[in-house]
């Protein structure tokens with residue numbers, strides 16, 4: 746059974762799905778307020794990935810219960826307030842820095858913190874996006890800050906994989922999913938949370954150490970950086 750450590754997706758559908766797949770897992774929420782809504786899943790822990798102190802507290806709480814972690818899912822992510830409208834010519838510096846902080850520096854800090862528990866043979870799934878593919882972004886003008894952050898996250902995945910030989914790191918595109926972000930500005934996303942999570946887990950399970958540093962879609966497609 747996996748000990749999976751999941752950082753902030755929407756609570757109920759995801760937790761039910763993880764249970765369906767027989768995994769014991771921990772859920773991190775940004776604040777203890779949201780923990781109150783957590784329902785039946787594994788013991789919740791609070792973690793604001795933009796705060797080193799919060800990450801340290803979270804690690805301490807987790808380490809008091811376990812000395813090992815099989816899977817870290819870095820799912821927390823944000824975009825700019827007007828997502829997906831964010832042309833390069835209109836980016837506000839503070840919006841860009843905020844997105845980079847949560848989507849890249851946050852993932853880096855959480856991964857560094859939990860890395861000792863993931864060795865050996867643990868897995869890290871960084872929830873990225875198709876929008877982070879430079880190759881697939883040719884001609885695009887939307888979501889610029891977000892695209893920059895996910896492209897950077899993909900590089901981070903590769904760099905961790907280059908350096909840490911006994912842990913499998915992958916970037917994963919969850920699809921265009923029916924969440925707050927996916928439905929912003931009244932857009933209708935085609936992929937349900939269930940389809941996305943099941944697809945990501947299936948795709949992840951087929952990955953070995955040889956795939957470390959690679960980028961995948963929830964439908965099992967290998968994606969270009």
Ligand SMILES: NC(=O)c1ccc[n+]([C@@H]2O[C@H](COP(=O)([O-])OP(=O)(O)OC[C@H]3O[C@@H](n4cnc5c(N)ncnc54)[C@H](OP(=O)(O)O)[C@@H]3O)[C@@H](O)[C@H]2O)c1
Nearest residue numbers: 753754775793794795820821822874921922924925926927
């Ligand atoms: N939805 C899509 O179509 C889509 C497509 C491609 C990639 N993605 C990626 O999928 C992941 C999940 O996105 P989503 O669609 O579920 O977005 P969402 O509906 O906006 O939810 C974002 C999640 O991230 C958490 N979060 C934000 N800032 C945080 C912080 N500082 N510390 C800890 N947690 C934080 C939020 O927690 P709170 O509840 O506390 O705010 C929330 O659970 C993101 O990495 C996103 O970039 C989504």
